[in-house]
Amino acid sequence: MLPKDQKLETPPEIFAQDQKNRWSSVESSIWGLKSESPEENVARSLARTLFDQPRRIEPRFLYDERGSWLFEKISTLPEYYLTRTENAILEKEAEQIIALAEVECLVELGAGFSKKTVHLLSQQVNQRGRGTFAPVDVSLTALIGSRDSVKQQFPRLEFHGLCACYEEGLLSIERSLPTLFAFLGSSVGNLDRSDFDRFFQLLSGCMGPDDFFLLGVDCTKEEEVLERAYNDVGGMTSQFILNAFENVNRLMGSNFDQRKMRYHSCYNLQWQQMEMYAVSTSDQKIDFPSLESGFVWKEGEQILVEISRKFEPHQLEQQLEYFGLESIAHCNDPQQWFSLLLFRRCSGRSQSGQS
Numbered sequence: 001m002l003p004k005d006q007k008l009e010t011p012p013e014i015f016a017q018d019q020k021n022r023w024s025s026v027e028s029s030i031w032g033l034k035s036e037s038p039e040e041n042v043a044r045s046l047a048r049t050l051f052d053q054p055r056r057i058e059p060r061f062l063y064d065e066r067g068s069w070l071f072e073k074i075s076t077l078p079e080y081y082l083t084r085t086e087n088a089i090l091e092k093e094a095e096q097i098i099a100l101a102e103v104e105c106l107v108e109l110g111a112g113f114s115k116k117t118v119h120l121l122s123q124q125v126n127q128r129g130r131g132t133f134a135p136v137d138v139s140l141t142a143l144i145g146s147r148d149s150v151k152q153q154f155p156r157l158e159f160h161g162l163c164a165c166y167e168e169g170l171l172s173i174e175r176s177l178p179t180l181f182a183f184l185g186s187s188v189g190n191l192d193r194s195d196f197d198r199f200f201q202l203l204s205g206c207m208g209p210d211d212f213f214l215l216g217v218d219c220t221k222e223e224e225v226l227e228r229a230y231n232d233v234g235g236m237t238s239q240f241i242l243n244a245f246e247n248v249n250r251l252m253g254s255n256f257d258q259r260k261m262r263y264h265s266c267y268n269l270q271w272q273q274m275e276m277y278a279v280s281t282s283d284q285k286i287d288f289p290s291l292e293s294g295f296v297w298k299e300g301e302q303i304l305v306e307i308s309r310k311f312e313p314h315q316l317e318q319q320l321e322y323f324g325l326e327s328i329a330h331c332n333d334p335q336q337w338f339s340l341l342l343f344r345r346c347s348g349r350s351q352s353g354q355s
């Protein structure tokens with residue numbers, strides 16, 4: 001039975017009118033899709049990538065409850081410079097960003113626990129006195145953490161968490177609501193080339209004329225720094241990556257065994273990306289009872305779990321122009337390791353980027 005306050009909640013105004021009935025309350029102030037059979041979608045998606053060549057899984061499967069907490073710990077490690085560097089830029093620049101992005105709503109894609117976002121929220125309250133924060137994340141654990149701290153710190157803000165993937169979140173936000181979409185933490189680096197194109201095509205199409213887009217990107221730098229960041233001495237990243245297989249087992253009833261795999265990461269210079277793999281340490285039969293199928297995961301064979309692409313920010317700004325996004329501000333840390341880029345929709349361009 002749902003707690004009392006959940007039954008009473010009706011989908012808020014941030015949802016487009018024709019999307020409201022697709023969402024229902026899953027927790028106080030948190031919304032989930034009324035999908036008919038989510039298990040089927042998950043199984044289809046995992047089967048598609050695990051039976052592909054080379055095998056891979058989508059990074060969203062990293063974020064079960066344990067995965068979300070492990071990522072929180074990684075983000076405080078000395079080797080993992082990304083979070084603290086982006087946080088320092090946000091702390092310094094949030095005032096200017098919010099002054100430029102005159103909005104009523106902040107939608108954060110892949111928000112996690114929204115710890116860095118407080119700089120933006122605090123400026124929204126200082127400059128406008130009110131607003132709505134709508135984080136979109138597949139992790140309910142992270143959304144609950146975000147809700148509890150944001151509601152406590154910013155009682156003047158409305159909070160509506162969307163427990164869903166980026167695409168569903170983007171498609172559901174009311175277009176006439178002036179919105180700042182934020183995609184922080186270099187999560188854009190987790191999108192491969194085709195997901196990247198699909199993501200920006202969709203984002204641009206979902207943005208209204210009064211919307212802005214704030215992107216946090218990790219820049220190309222010495223390989224040594226990168227490889228250290230994704231292979232910490234304490235082995236936290238290894239635990240995070242291999243934990244994805246516990247989640248897959250739970251979702252698929254499969255029999256991946258962490259004792260028969262090891263973590264491997266490397267920088268692919270040609271593709272400008274860190275690659276994180278699980279490597280099988282012996283020939284083993286992986287069964288998927290729900291699919292009545294399976295495969296032999298051979299000794300030494302790798303499954304790609306996550307990529308983290310690194311960017312030249314100016315090149316990225318040019319690239320995003322072709323998706324109809326015009327850069328209006330660009331902030332870096334002093335070492336130029338990380339960039340925050342602010343965009344708005346280019347006037348006179350269609351969403352496919354053609355004039």
Ligand SMILES: C[S@@+](CC[C@H](N)C(=O)[O-])C[C@H]1O[C@@H](n2cnc3c(N)ncnc32)[C@H](O)[C@@H]1O
Nearest residue numbers: 060063110111112137138139164165166184185
């Ligand atoms: C690398 S963490 C970044 C968290 C936070 N933005 C930060 O900068 O620290 C990625 C977050 O995105 C979420 N996520 C991953 N794939 C997703 C997807 N396809 N749709 C929605 N959320 C996703 C994860 O649950 C996780 O909270």
